[in-house]
Amino acid sequence: MTAARAVPSAESSARRVSYNPAPVASDATLDTLACTDLACRRGNRLLFSAVNLEVRAGQAVWLRGRNGRGKTSLLRLAAGLAVPEAGQVSWGGVDVRRASVYAPLRVYIGHANALKDDLTVFESLQFLARLHGRAHDPASLNAALERVAMASRRDAPVRTLSQGQRRRAALARLALERQPALWILDEPYDALDVDGIDVVNRLLHEHLARGGSVLLTSHLPPGAGAPDMAEFDLDPFAPR
Amino acid sequence: MNSLRWSTFAAPSRFYALVNALNPWLWAVAIGLALAALYIGFFVAPVDATQGNSYRIIFIHVPAAWLSMVLYLAMAFWAAIGWMLNARMASMLARAIAPTGAMFTFVALWTGSFWGKPTWGTWWVWDARLTSELILLFLYLGYIALVSSIDDVVRGDKSGAVLAIVGAVNVPIIYFSVVWWNTLHQGATISATAAPKMAQTMLLAMLLMTLSFWAYAFAVVFTRAQALAVERERHAEWVRSAAGKELQ
Amino acid sequence: MSAAFAAVYTRELRLALRRRVEALLPVVFFVVAVSLFPVGVGPEPQTLRVIAAGVVWVCALLASMLSVANLYALDHADGSLEQMLLSGHPPTLIASAKAAAHWTITGAPLVLAAPLIGLLLDMSPAALATLVAALLLGTPILSLLGGMGAALTLGLRSAGVLLILLILPLSIPALIFGSGAVGAVDSGISASGHFSLLGALLILTALIAPPATAMALRIALE
Numbered sequence: 001m002t003a004a005r006a007v008p009s010a011e012s013s014a015r016r017v018s019y020n021p022a023p024v025a026s027d028a029t030l031d032t033l034a035c036t037d038l039a040c041r042r043g044n045r046l047l048f049s050a051v052n053l054e055v056r057a058g059q060a061v062w063l064r065g066r067n068g069r070g071k072t073s074l075l076r077l078a079a080g081l082a083v084p085e086a087g088q089v090s091w092g093g094v095d096v097r098r099a100s101v102y103a104p105l106r107v108y109i110g111h112a113n114a115l116k117d118d119l120t121v122f123e124s125l126q127f128l129a130r131l132h133g134r135a136h137d138p139a140s141l142n143a144a145l146e147r148v149a150m151a152s153r154r155d156a157p158v159r160t161l162s163q164g165q166r167r168r169a170a171l172a173r174l175a176l177e178r179q180p181a182l183w184i185l186d187e188p189y190d191a192l193d194v195d196g197i198d199v200v201n202r203l204l205h206e207h208l209a210r211g212g213s214v215l216l217t218s219h220l221p222p223g224a225g226a227p228d229m230a231e232f233d234l235d236p237f238a239p240r
Numbered sequence: 241m242n243s244l245r246w247s248t249f250a251a252p253s254r255f256y257a258l259v260n261a262l263n264p265w266l267w268a269v270a271i272g273l274a275l276a277a278l279y280i281g282f283f284v285a286p287v288d289a290t291q292g293n294s295y296r297i298i299f300i301h302v303p304a305a306w307l308s309m310v311l312y313l314a315m316a317f318w319a320a321i322g323w324m325l326n327a328r329m330a331s332m333l334a335r336a337i338a339p340t341g342a343m344f345t346f347v348a349l350w351t352g353s354f355w356g357k358p359t360w361g362t363w364w365v366w367d368a369r370l371t372s373e374l375i376l377l378f379l380y381l382g383y384i385a386l387v388s389s390i391d392d393v394v395r396g397d398k399s400g401a402v403l404a405i406v407g408a409v410n411v412p413i414i415y416f417s418v419v420w421w422n423t424l425h426q427g428a429t430i431s432a433t434a435a436p437k438m439a440q441t442m443l444l445a446m447l448l449m450t451l452s453f454w455a456y457a458f459a460v461v462f463t464r465a466q467a468l469a470v471e472r473e474r475h476a477e478w479v480r481s482a483a484g485k486e487l488q
Numbered sequence: 489m490s491a492a493f494a495a496v497y498t499r500e501l502r503l504a505l506r507r508r509v510e511a512l513l514p515v516v517f518f519v520v521a522v523s524l525f526p527v528g529v530g531p532e533p534q535t536l537r538v539i540a541a542g543v544v545w546v547c548a549l550l551a552s553m554l555s556v557a558n559l560y561a562l563d564h565a566d567g568s569l570e571q572m573l574l575s576g577h578p579p580t581l582i583a584s585a586k587a588a589a590h591w592t593i594t595g596a597p598l599v600l601a602a603p604l605i606g607l608l609l610d611m612s613p614a615a616l617a618t619l620v621a622a623l624l625l626g627t628p629i630l631s632l633l634g635g636m637g638a639a640l641t642l643g644l645r646s647a648g649v650l651l652i653l654l655i656l657p658l659s660i661p662a663l664i665f666g667s668g669a670v671g672a673v674d675s676g677i678s679a680s681g682h683f684s685l686l687g688a689l690l691i692l693t694a695l696i697a698p699p700a701t702a703m704a705l706r707i708a709l710e
Contacts, residue, residue: 113566131492
């Protein structure tokens with residue numbers, strides 16, 4: 001996945017977002033994630049309906065709401081994992097489940113860490129990097145682990161780590177990113193200590209500066225070190 | 241196909257009304273044809289030269305076997321439609337067909353067994369067709385088990401569709417392999433489904449019974465699908481007004 | 489594309505190597521299950537020779553089904569499966585890699601264990617060779633079908649037993665052709681017909697099962 005890719009858009013002008021590991025100064029902007037009239041069902045209940053939400057390039061959106069309102073469900077819809085009950089999630093005008101260009105431009109880190117207990121931290125990160133077509137040479141991976149302060153535990157099996165350490169290891173993927181993309185993060189600050197939160201915030205700042213966008217949830221308000229985020233409250237969209 | 245007319249009954253509320261209108265007729269046809277078929281089969285059709293009177297079970301066995309196969313294809317068809325076109329009623333129809341299909345398969349096996357006993361002396365014979373029917377029963381049971389194990393209705397419908405389609409594709413392969421297997425072991429088993437040479441009346445009785453089973457299957461499947469529709473849409477307006485009408 | 493296949497495949501093997509004992513449990517089950525038959529049926533060599541091929545096949549089938557239940561369950565639980573489906577690679581590729589890994593970890597050892605089992609059941613050398621060759625073609629079919637069953641029953645309570653119920657009827661053709669091949673060789677006729685059919689079945693399953701598995705995975709994660 002090192003070739004340049006063209007991003008087809010609703011408009012006729014061809015926009016190019018190059019996707020090679022070497023950072024390239026580009027004046028192309030990321031597409032917008034648009035949720036139009038979105039409704040979500042869980043079991044027999046409607047979680048929310050008529051949600052209209054946009055995440056533009058360079059923008060961070062903090063999705064908030066009480067427990068059970070459907071924050072995780074909304075993130076999964078945005079990622080294209082789930083099918084909406086009504087409405088549409090589109091990327092550059094194309095439905096996310098059909099937009100083949102969406103995959104390399106989307107980073108989804110869910111509540112679960114996607115780390116295997118029996119693999120080492122390094123091996124787990126390497127697998128995820130290879131899977132998603134990011135740089136997976138030892139140098140890049142070590143550098144990423146260094147950024148999340150997990151380099152010292154790189155050869156430790158994941159099952160020996162604490163919750164906070166596992167979260168850091170899962171978030172190390174973000175340190176591998178070089179290009180603008182949409183980051184969809186479910187409770188990224190969960191289980192992290194002050195230093196960990198700091199690291200995440202710094203990664204977010206850099207990411208937004210390069211023109212990336214972020215959609216995240218957090219049950220606690222993002223602290224002082226976090227980048228400016230637009231708030232989107234899901235509570236009003238729950239059925240009466 | 242006039243798509244407008246077909247999709248009219250894709251709405252559960254209109255399907256419900258359609259079934260209420262059709263079912264009395266379907267039951268009448270089913271019972272009427274069954275009585276006619278049984279009368280002809282048991283009183284009019286001649287005694288068979290080799291099998292005597294015991295062959296008469298085929299008037300139930302063969303129609304049941306035919307229905308069991310047709311219903312499986314119908315089930316796979318409606319499940320596929322429901323999945324591809326996102327049609328809820330089609331998926332409910334597929335779920336409704338499964339128990340009836342399984343029942344007919346069981347009837348075919350049971351009557352086949354009754355046929356085997358006086359004719360060949362054993363309660364069960366591993367010939368190609370009976371063995372295929374047995375495997376078909378397993379396919380039905382598998383489908384029923386899968387869709388009832390999945391709590392989420394939408395996921396259950398779609399997963400059931402995948403299973404039913406794969407099963408439908410496999411049925412010819414399974415049948416072919418079983419026939420192959422049976423011919424290899426020809427010495428050990430005897431075909432229990434060699435039907436007697438068909439006199440006109442025998443054929444007539446079998447056809448009437450098939451039509452009767454078909455009408456019965458429609459009636460029962462429709463009723464079951466109705467119940468599913470009411471259960472799934474219990475919060476909808478049409479359910480409340482329909483329930484209100486029936487209470488009057 | 490093949491990079492993703494290689495990544496998933498090597499990861500599965502690496503995980504199996506970290507849990508070697510657990511990876512070999514299906515083979516142990518296979519040996520134990522086969523050994524029950526002489527105990528239950530009687531040790532006469534003539535009887536055993538007749539039922540040998542069938543017994544080995546059925547036990548291989550059951551051993552394969554028991555180990556395939558976890559193919560996707562663990563990845564589903566820790567979020568890895570989501571990542572695989574989000575990677576942009578065709579889910580069919582992921583399904584193929586998983587089935588290939590399952591065969592390497594479970595199917596191939598079963599094929600290797602079969603000769604020993606065959607000796608326990610007093611099979612002739614020709615029959616033994618045919619059995620091994622047939623299992624070589626048949627165990628991939630079981631892995632492919634099992635993967636589909638695992639995807640359909642992902643996350644369900646009684647997934648293990650349900651999976652077996654779903655997949656066993658579909659594996660009957662492989663069972664028929666596979667054990668029939670040995671029977672043919674035992675009777676002195678050529679088993680080439682059986683092998684051709686088994687080969688055709690393998691190709692057909694390889695074409696149908698991965699896409700069906702992929703669809704089932706997407707449905708399960710919706």
